[in-house]
Amino acid sequence: MGAPNCLPRTRGRMTVMEINFEKGKELVPVIIQDASTNEVLMLGYMNRESWEKTLETKRSCFWSRSRQKLWIKGETSGHFQEVKEIYLDCDRDTLLIKVEQIGGAACHTGFRSCFHHRYEKGGWKISGERIFDPKEVYGK
């Protein structure tokens, strides 16, 4: 009997494993975290193409589910995410990437983090810091 799926074979401390794209219909969720503060900035999705593009350019590149196309984060706003560290989880189906967020904000609404609604007393309250005005950055 082999090792459980979640425990990869090890060679020294290097592990022989690959991202499992099949589980999520060729997409894996990717958590983006600020490398300096550890604040979680957003969650995006990558397919193999955007994963390879991320490695090649050292900038976050996602698959846009709504537009069904490759999406280089920052291509419109100039607010790229410079990749600092990349992690894979035990099931090999989720990525965590630590980045330097150019422009200081990840959310297209101008907030530092996309997670700017905090649950309080049964409702959602705006929380966090708005860094830019989306009208100025996106012209709309």
Add this chain to the structure above:
Amino acid sequence: MGAPNCLPRTRGRMTVMEINFEKGKELVPVIIQDASTNEVLMLGYMNRESWEKTLETKRSCFWSRSRQKLWIKGETSGHFQEVKEIYLDCDRDTLLIKVEQIGGAACHTGFRSCFHHRYEKGGWKISGERIFDPKEVYGK
């Protein structure tokens, strides 16, 4: 024309919005972060039932996609996740929950974080701290 989908109506600083379960076939990804250190511990999925159970018990409760059942994190190991803060993203389709991780480790392999494979020079290297021996905790 109404406001873009991502910008909820506001009443004072409270927003009238609901989690969008429909987008991901009744499941939303949930990032679990250590409330003290901001380390990302794992990513799970919630349906409405597990979301309500999480609110009711103030402990993380997920939907297990592999077992297709409600999964109270820690029900076998005793390593529950005490919920401290809950955030929703701009698209209303991803949750971020800050927790106190009982037992100090979130991963069933005994590591503090499920994200214990770090990408280096084209491969994955074991990274992070193993807190417990899974054989002792799960008996297997």
